[in-house]
Amino acid sequence: MRSALAVLTVVAALVAFWYAACVPMNIRGTLVEVERAGAQVVPPGAAQRRGMGAWGLIARNGFAVPATWAQERPRLPAPHQVAVELWNTTAMKKITSKRSLVFHGWVTLSATLLGFVIGTGLGILLAVGIVHSRVMDMSVMPWAIVSQTIPIIALAPMIIVVMYSVGVQGIVPKAVISAYLSFFPVVVGMVKGLRSPDAMQLDLLRTYNASNAQGFWKLRLPASMPYLFASLKIGIAASLVGAIVGELPTGAVAGLGARLLAGSYYGQTVQIWSALFAAAILAAALVGLLGLIERVTLRRMGMA
Amino acid sequence: MTRTSPVIEAEGLDLTFQTNDGPVHALKDVSLTIGKGDFVSFIGPSGCGKTTFLRVMAALEQPTGGSVTVNGMTPDEARRSRAYGYVFQAAGLYPWRTIAGNIRLPLEIMGFSRKEQDRRVKDVLQLVDLEGFGGKYPWQLSGGMQQRASIARALSFDADILLMDEPFGALDEIVRDHLNEQLLALWKRTGKTIAFVTHSIPEAVYLSTHIVVMSPRPGRITDVIESPLPQDRPLDIRDTAGFLEVAHRVREGLRAGQSHDD
Amino acid sequence: MILLVAAFLLWAFGWWLNVRLASGPLADSRAVQLLVAAIFGITVLAVWELLVRGLQVPMVILPAPSLIAVRFASSTDVLWADFVQTFLKGALCGYAIGCGAAVLTAILVDRSEFLRLGLLPVGNFVAALPIVGTAPILVMWFGFDWQSKAAVVVVMVFFPMLVNTVAGLRETSQMQRDLMQTYAASYWQGFFKLRLPAAMPFIFNGLKICTTLALIGAIVAEFFGSPIVGMGFRISTSVGQLALDMVWAEIFMAALAGTLFYGAVALIERSVTFWHPSQQG
Structure with missing residues (x-):
C-alpha cells in the first residue's frame, strides 16, 4: 500500500517534471507561432531572441507558457499530447489501417514472438547439451559468455540486407535477429540454472543410483526454473529491441521501428513519442506476462 | 547485588513489540543493578528477552516503559559518549578490511589520531592473542579467531562496559572452552564490567559473578544467583562440587520459569 | 568439392581433438580450457573459410574470414x-x-x-x-x-x-x-x-x-x-x-x-x- 503510494508519487513527479521541461524546450518555437498569430512577444522577432536563454524568454512571455503544451510539432510533446495520439492511433483507428499503432505493433510483435520462441528453444537445447557434454561445455560456453559483452545487435542491418538479397523478406529476417538476441542470454542463464543443484542434492540422487535422464527431469530441470524465467525476461526484451532495430535499415513501411524512423524523417515528434510509448507498453506487457507465468509456475512447483 | 558503585541500573523496564500477531511482551517489569567490575550472565530459553535487554542497554531498542541508566546517563547518551563495546553473535568483520583495519574501524569513527590508532590496534591484538594476524583478511582466519578479532574491535576504544550477545554461540565446544578461559583472563586484567548473554549453563556458571535467569512470555527475570566460586577459575573447576551446585541452581531456576509458563 | 570434404574433415578433427583434451588428465587446468575454446573458435573460422570457398558463396552474402582480415x-x-x-x-x-x-x-x-x-x-x-x-x-x-x-x-x-x-x-x-x-x-x-x-x-x-x-x-x-x-x-x-x-x-x-x-x-x-x-x- 505504502509502496503503491510511493510509486504513484514518483510517477507523478516524473510527469510534472516532463510538463515543466516542455516549457523551456518548446518556448522558442511557440513564441514564433504566437507572434505569427498576432500576439505581442518580448523581444519581437525570432532573430532578436536568438541570443537569449530559454528562462529569460519564459520570464518575459509568461502568457505563452500554456501554448508550449499544445504545439503541433514540439521539440518535446507534452504527456497529454502523446496520450491523445496513442488513443487516436489505437482505439480510434481500424486495426487494418496503416495509421493504426495496433497494426504496427502487431507487425513488430509477431516478429518478436517468432524469434523469441526459436531463440529460446535453441538456447535451452544448447544449454542441455553443455551441461551434459564436457566437450561442448569447454568449447562453446566461453564463446557464449563472450557474446554477452559484444554489441551483436550491430549484425542486424546486414542480416536484413543479406536475407533480402537471397529473396527472404518480411517477418523472417526480423525474427532471425530477435532469435539470436534472445539465444545467448537464455543459454547462459539456463546453464547456470541446470547447474544450480548443490553437491549434496546430486549426491543424494547418486545414492539412489539415478540415471542421467532421471537426474535431469527430477532435479536439474525443476531447479533451473527460476533461472530460466529470469533469462526469458531478459530474452524477450532483447527480442523486441531486435525486431525494432531490424525495421530500421530497409526503410520498412510497417512496424514500430518504421514508425520511429518515419517520425524522425518528417519531424513528427508526437508520432515518435507515441511509437516509443507503444514499444514500451509492449515490452512491459511481455515482461509482465512472463512474470505472471513465472509466479504461477513457481507456486505450482512450490518454489515461491 | 552491588558490592561496588552501580554501572547499569534498570527499573521496571517494559518493552512491547507490535507484530502482525498482536503485541509481544519482550520485557515486563525488569529491574536489575549491575555493579562496576561485575561479570553478569543472562540465561534463559529463546524469547525470554535476554538479547532484547542487552539491546536496550545499548540503545539499539527503545523501552516502552520504565527507566534504565548506563553510567548514570540514558542509554542513548551512553552510546553517544561511547561508553560500551558491543560484541555480536557473529564476528561481523568487514571482509574488505584486514583484521587490523577492522579493529581500527571504531577508532577512525571516533577520531583517534593515526599514531594512537596504531598503538591501540597493537595492544588489543596482543590482548586477544592475535599478534601477527593484523595483516590477514577475515576470510583467511578460523571462526574462533574471527570472534576474537571482533572482541578486540570492541575493546579497542577502551570503554568500561562490554556488552556481549552470545558471542561464542556459533563456535564448537573446544574453541568455546578456550575462548571462555581467555575472556575470563581478560576480564580480570582489565576490570571491565561485562554483560554476557548465553544459553549455555556451564558457560554462564564458569564466567560469571552473577547469573540472571530469565523466562519467556512475558520476558522477565525469575532469579539472580550470586556465584560463590573464587576469582581464580581454571577450566577444571567445572568438575568441582561447588560448580555443579551453582549449575544445579541455575537449572532449577530455568525449570521454575518453564513450569510457570505452562 | 575437395574443399567441402576438407571442411568436414577439419571439423571432425577439431572435435576429436577437443574430446581428447576435455576427457584428458589436464582437462581442469586453465591452459587446456583456453586451448579447447581456442581450437573450437579456430575450427569454426577455418570451416567457414572452406565452405565459403567450396560453395563459392558470393561476397554479398557471406565473405570469407580471410577477406575480412585483409579488409x-x-x-x-x-x-x-x-x-x-x-x-x-x-x-x-x-x-x-x-x-x-x-x-x-x-x-x-x-x-x-x-x-x-x-x-x-x-x-x-x-x-x-x-x-x-x-x-x-x-x-x-x-x-x-x-x-x-x-x-x-x-x-x-x-x-x-x-x-x-x-x-x-x-x-x-x-x-x-x-x-x-x-x-x-x-x-x-x-x-x-x-x-x-x-x-x-x-x-x-x-x-x-x-x-x-x-x-x-x-x-x-x-x-x-x-x-x-x-x-x-x-x-x-x-x-x-x-x-x-x-x-x-x-x-x-x-x-x-x-x-x-x-x-x-x-x-x-x-x-x-x-x-x-x-x-x-
Whole structure:
C-alpha cells in the first residue's frame, strides 16, 4: 500500500517534471507561432531572441507558457499530447489501417514472438547439451559468455540486407535477429540454472543410483526454473529491441521501428513519442506476462 | 547485588513489540543493578528477552516503559559518549578490511589520531592473542579467531562496559572452552564490567559473578544467583562440587520459569 | 568439392581433438580450457573459410574470414576513426556521465525509504524497456554528432545502474548497521565505511552490464543519423553498398571493443572487490 503510494508519487513527479521541461524546450518555437498569430512577444522577432536563454524568454512571455503544451510539432510533446495520439492511433483507428499503432505493433510483435520462441528453444537445447557434454561445455560456453559483452545487435542491418538479397523478406529476417538476441542470454542463464543443484542434492540422487535422464527431469530441470524465467525476461526484451532495430535499415513501411524512423524523417515528434510509448507498453506487457507465468509456475512447483 | 558503585541500573523496564500477531511482551517489569567490575550472565530459553535487554542497554531498542541508566546517563547518551563495546553473535568483520583495519574501524569513527590508532590496534591484538594476524583478511582466519578479532574491535576504544550477545554461540565446544578461559583472563586484567548473554549453563556458571535467569512470555527475570566460586577459575573447576551446585541452581531456576509458563 | 570434404574433415578433427583434451588428465587446468575454446573458435573460422570457398558463396552474402582480415588490415585508419567517434566519444562519455549520475542519484534516493520504495519499481520497469528507441528523439535534440550518441547511452545505462546501486547500498546486515550505531557513527561515516564498500560488488555488476549497453546505444543511435564517421554509420552505409567485408571488419572491431571494455571493468572489479566470495573461486 505504502509502496503503491510511493510509486504513484514518483510517477507523478516524473510527469510534472516532463510538463515543466516542455516549457523551456518548446518556448522558442511557440513564441514564433504566437507572434505569427498576432500576439505581442518580448523581444519581437525570432532573430532578436536568438541570443537569449530559454528562462529569460519564459520570464518575459509568461502568457505563452500554456501554448508550449499544445504545439503541433514540439521539440518535446507534452504527456497529454502523446496520450491523445496513442488513443487516436489505437482505439480510434481500424486495426487494418496503416495509421493504426495496433497494426504496427502487431507487425513488430509477431516478429518478436517468432524469434523469441526459436531463440529460446535453441538456447535451452544448447544449454542441455553443455551441461551434459564436457566437450561442448569447454568449447562453446566461453564463446557464449563472450557474446554477452559484444554489441551483436550491430549484425542486424546486414542480416536484413543479406536475407533480402537471397529473396527472404518480411517477418523472417526480423525474427532471425530477435532469435539470436534472445539465444545467448537464455543459454547462459539456463546453464547456470541446470547447474544450480548443490553437491549434496546430486549426491543424494547418486545414492539412489539415478540415471542421467532421471537426474535431469527430477532435479536439474525443476531447479533451473527460476533461472530460466529470469533469462526469458531478459530474452524477450532483447527480442523486441531486435525486431525494432531490424525495421530500421530497409526503410520498412510497417512496424514500430518504421514508425520511429518515419517520425524522425518528417519531424513528427508526437508520432515518435507515441511509437516509443507503444514499444514500451509492449515490452512491459511481455515482461509482465512472463512474470505472471513465472509466479504461477513457481507456486505450482512450490518454489515461491 | 552491588558490592561496588552501580554501572547499569534498570527499573521496571517494559518493552512491547507490535507484530502482525498482536503485541509481544519482550520485557515486563525488569529491574536489575549491575555493579562496576561485575561479570553478569543472562540465561534463559529463546524469547525470554535476554538479547532484547542487552539491546536496550545499548540503545539499539527503545523501552516502552520504565527507566534504565548506563553510567548514570540514558542509554542513548551512553552510546553517544561511547561508553560500551558491543560484541555480536557473529564476528561481523568487514571482509574488505584486514583484521587490523577492522579493529581500527571504531577508532577512525571516533577520531583517534593515526599514531594512537596504531598503538591501540597493537595492544588489543596482543590482548586477544592475535599478534601477527593484523595483516590477514577475515576470510583467511578460523571462526574462533574471527570472534576474537571482533572482541578486540570492541575493546579497542577502551570503554568500561562490554556488552556481549552470545558471542561464542556459533563456535564448537573446544574453541568455546578456550575462548571462555581467555575472556575470563581478560576480564580480570582489565576490570571491565561485562554483560554476557548465553544459553549455555556451564558457560554462564564458569564466567560469571552473577547469573540472571530469565523466562519467556512475558520476558522477565525469575532469579539472580550470586556465584560463590573464587576469582581464580581454571577450566577444571567445572568438575568441582561447588560448580555443579551453582549449575544445579541455575537449572532449577530455568525449570521454575518453564513450569510457570505452562 | 575437395574443399567441402576438407571442411568436414577439419571439423571432425577439431572435435576429436577437443574430446581428447576435455576427457584428458589436464582437462581442469586453465591452459587446456583456453586451448579447447581456442581450437573450437579456430575450427569454426577455418570451416567457414572452406565452405565459403567450396560453395563459392558470393561476397554479398557471406565473405570469407580471410577477406575480412585483409579488409581489416587495409582499413585500420578508417576503423580507428570510427572507433574514436563511436567508442571513445559516444559510448565512453555517455557511460561515464550516465553511470556517475546514476550512482549520485542512488545515494540521494538511499537517504529516503519512501523515495527508494517509489523509484525502485519504476527503475526496474524502465530498465526493461527498449530505450534505444529514444535515439531519433535525442538525435533531433543534440544533433548528428557524438553528443546525441552519448545522450542515448546516458539514458540507456542510467536505470540499470541506478537499480543496481540502490540494491547494493541496501546490502548490509542488520548486525553491521547495529555495530555502526553502537559506535555512534554519523550518516556519512556509516556510508563511507560500511555501505559504500558493501555495495561495490553490486555497483560493479551494474558497471559491467552497462559496458555492453553503452556500445549498443552508441552504435544503434548512429543508424538514426550521424556524421560520415562512426561504427554504426560505417555498418549501415557499407551494408547499403554491399561491402560486407567492411561490415564484418567493423563488427569484429565492435566485438573487440566490447570485450576489452568489459574485461577492463572486470579487472578493476577484481582489485576492488577482491574480498567478495565471487572473486575467490
